Amino acid sequence: xxxxxxxxxxxxxxxxxxxxxxxxxxxxxxxxxxxxxxxxxxxxxxxxxxxxxxxxxxxxxxxxxxxxxxxxxxxxxxxxxxxxxxxxxxxxxxxxxxxxxxxxxxxxxxxxxxxxxxxxxxxxxxxxxxxxxxxxxxxxxxxxxxxxxxxxxxxxxxxxxxxxxxxxxxxxxxxxxxxxxxxxxxxxxxxxxxxxxxxxxxxxxxxxxxxxxxxxxxxxxxxxxxxxxxxxxxxxxxxxxxxxxxxxxxxxxxxxxxxxxxxxxxxxxxxxxxxxxxxxxxxxxxxxxxxxxxxxxxxxxxxxxxxxxxxxxxxxxxxxxxxxxxxxxxxxxxxxxxxxxxxxxxxxxxxxxxxxxxxxxxxxxxxxxxxxxxxxxxxxxxxxxxxx
Numbered sequence: 001x002x003x004x005x006x007x008x009x010x011x012x013x014x015x016x017x018x019x020x021x022x023x024x025x026x027x028x029x030x031x032x033x034x035x036x037x038x039x040x041x042x043x044x045x046x047x048x049x050x051x052x053x054x055x056x057x058x059x060x061x062x063x064x065x066x067x068x069x070x071x072x073x074x075x076x077x078x079x080x081x082x083x084x085x086x087x088x089x090x091x092x093x094x095x096x097x098x099x100x101x102x103x104x105x106x107x108x109x110x111x112x113x114x115x116x117x118x119x120x121x122x123x124x125x126x127x128x129x130x131x132x133x134x135x136x137x138x139x140x141x142x143x144x145x146x147x148x149x150x151x152x153x154x155x156x157x158x159x160x161x162x163x164x165x166x167x168x169x170x171x172x173x174x175x176x177x178x179x180x181x182x183x184x185x186x187x188x189x190x191x192x193x194x195x196x197x198x199x200x201x202x203x204x205x206x207x208x209x210x211x212x213x214x215x216x217x218x219x220x221x222x223x224x225x226x227x228x229x230x231x232x233x234x235x236x237x238x239x240x241x242x243x244x245x246x247x248x249x250x251x252x253x254x255x256x257x258x259x260x261x262x263x264x265x266x267x268x269x270x271x272x273x274x275x276x277x278x279x280x281x282x283x284x285x286x287x288x289x290x291x292x293x294x295x296x297x298x299x300x301x302x303x304x305x306x307x308x309x310x311x312x313x314x315x316x317x318x319x320x321x322x323x324x325x326x327x328x329x330x331x332x333x334x335x336x337x338x339x340x341x342x343x344x345x346x347x348x349x350x351x352x353x354x355x356x357x358x359x360x361x362x363x364x365x366x367x368x369x370x371x372x373x374x375x376x377x378x379x380x381x382x383x384x385x386x387x388x
Contacts, residue, residue, distance in 0.1 A: 205232025
């Protein structure tokens, strides 16, 4: 199993007190940690695309952020998690162009994670049709975006090929034009999609693309979803791209310090639960679990005992190296191919985050990830060799 870092760009309002440069600082902090990950054995840097979601994520231009990461790193792959490829938000041709440009500038280290937006605030902000809420569940209906994503994901691989591209479709059209630049990754960068429900895991497998798992739960709770995907992708004969990309990425929090008790203490006062409440404040397509209050009320931060129980159950990667290896093994056991930590979805001090990255690189990653090649690269090269 491989490891990555997730740059979400969480910017809590209370950080502005005494620091008018707070937003810019948080963006730069994520860049610094991304650079540190490159030097300590992490294989991926992921950056989200979100719009209009105050505090939760100010990462509206992941292509710009990842280009900065590309220019200051050597080994990590750069993943969009996600680019919204639906036509009203980003014209699919523009998504293909941006992805290819990052791929060129990073010398073939880009991987295209895609999605269709995760809230009515984002979707309706770009002129999508109205998304009424279900009167029983309170969830927003963003079903209109499903067809937009389906159409775009099937077209983007064609845009990267040689020669003119043209298309007459439901959500976008294109007269015959050749699209530049072309990716340096052959036949094209790996494709991924954000997944949360059994249906999206199944669809990803049928399409032969990787899964960005954003489902909240323990490894055992996520295991059935991974199984659905693995069963489908194993039998995929006609992938949406030019090869099958069998890969599952799971995201979690992370603190890895020499002193276990200090790590647990930081987890009780790093605003992890504040961040989780923001998830349900903004992402109104997600069912809200029992116990999550209506915003602006927030749930109390976890106690020491809460954190210890979460470590044991594998849902919180916090503690010393032994603890973090234990949690990582739980994800590996249920079929995850990559575990991604996001310690800056908190208010942890930067020295704690830096120590976490260094300790993962020294003590956790070498125990679990013994393959020097990226899994996505190995699969892509195998597909190229088989085609010869």
